[in-house]
Amino acid sequence: MTIRAALKDILAGSAFILFGVAFAAIALTYEVGSTLEMGPGYFPLALGGILALIGILIIAKGFIGGEGAPIGHIPWRSIALLTAAILFFGFTVRGLGLVPALLVTVALAGFSEPRAGVVWPIVISIGLTVLSVLIFVVALQLRLPLLGTWLPL
């Protein structure tokens, strides 16, 4: 089997090894304890170790008989914009308030569609912001500030 055929398994396995080792390594800094009296580090250390081991098995299995299916197209632009949209909301919802944060977040999400024009995302953003304010603030009475403290108003 070539590396190409095993690529999916190699990447998945590596990710699991990475997570397993990271969790296990940090768990070592906590008290591990014994089987009788397990410390906070025992459970994550054991799980992290097993996870890393399974990661190795997945890679090995990939070389023996990997699925071979191609990973396919990854929409990097959509991923970046969508991630930015969510992070922006978390970062600014307090400071800017619900309305400005949501306008930008929804517009960014709208632009992440591969064939989005310029007008549509903005229309959707305004429409959805109005709708969300009506649903969450007016109807459900969530105590979210519409405009935040960062704005000089």
Added chain:
Amino acid sequence: MDLLENLRLGFETALRPENILFAFIGVALGTAVGVLPGIGPTATIALLLPLTFGFAEPVTSIIMLSGIYYGAQYGGSTTAILINVPGESSSAVTAIDGHEMARRGRAGPALATAAIGSFVAGTVGTLVVVLFAPPLAEVALSFGSAEYFSLVVLGLVTSIALASGSTLKALAMILLGLLFGTVGQDLYTGTPRFTFGVFELYSGINFVSVAVGIFGIAEILRNLEDVKRRTMLVKAVKGLWLTREEMRRIVAPILRGTALGSVLGILPGGGHILASFGSYSLEKRVSRNPGEFGHGAIEGVAGPESANNAAAQTSFIPLLTLGIPAHPVMALLLGAFIIHGIQPGPNVIVEEPALFWGLIVSMFVGNVLLIILNLPLIGVWVKMLGIPYRILFPAIIAFACIGTFSINFNAIDVYAIAFFGLLGYFLVKLGCEPAPLLLGFILGPLLEEHLRRAMIIARGDPTVFLTRGISLALLIVAALALVVAVLPAIRKKREVVFAEEDEA
């Protein structure tokens, strides 16, 4: 006698006006998200969970959230039949023959068959819960930590056996979920673990963020890979009435599907998907003209639709009696119970009889509401299919952000959605399934707590799990499930079944 008294209490609770109202809102929302491809019940329930915190009675909130779940089973079939895209994973099989019927101008009868089958199965499935939950809860009362540990292990392992794709990867996803579940303060010593000094993480990663991320956001990213044009067969919906001949043909498949679904639904790990596939192959086998399957056989709609709805109801049994969720949606309901200060498990029947019986009776109410929503009002849902995705997915993002933020007014929870969305997307791309990760995440703290407690009680002797009868039996079943999942013959069959799902 006792049962009648309990049911009376259930009807009293479920028929209170506010509970009927929220059962209705739940099943209507459920039908909607079932109809819309790209947003499923898991993400919806996760999003709406925080909004139900304010409800005066926990039972009202649980009734609504449950309604979303079984309502989605109804709605999913509409999408499957009309546009050949399963609105929801368990209706993938319905698409095979249902869509074929629609192409031949029989969309109406196909939709009616799905609704009738779902109604019969949902009602019978609920009866199964009524009859079997209480005795099972009684058995569970005698469970100690060793039994609970083994039970959680069984739940996790069966979720692998029923997952499609690589067993090793499913196992890895569970472990990763368990590890994310350890983030936060240690239960016994209070030591903060994996918090990197972020105070907001002391109480753990918010499970709403995890669910919304790996089910909602990851799904959106997958849909953005290629925005396909859907061919819709809306105009094909004319008369809903079945011919006398069709009526005769669906009776037996509905009954067989209901029986199969009721049994498989109890299995942890997504029995409803297995149930609909199982029912389809069963109907094909017993049919006198199997060649018709794949070309619009009405039995191929009636059987699987009944099976997945029966399973949807009986999958409440492990949650209500053992406190162990059978699949991610049940895991979210478990979260809902805990948020309202109720520990799901064998004690719920005794300590919260109004909630337990009220919830069950509300399922009868919900199924009646659903058949009304799905037969006379089918046109409304068909129109919803016309909503373009470019409006739908920004709306999901907006609601996800607001909903998650409003739980604790905490930005970390929102960042976590993005993190788990990306993680979920890439892992799914690499052939790993998200459901085992969420199940591991939710069950992780439970697994660790019972492991540590069992070890303290047994003075560090790990054989305790093997020397106690029930615990040993549970572990043997778990081992069998794992063997079955890895056996080459069964693996192959599973691959065939799931390959059909991919094509559908």
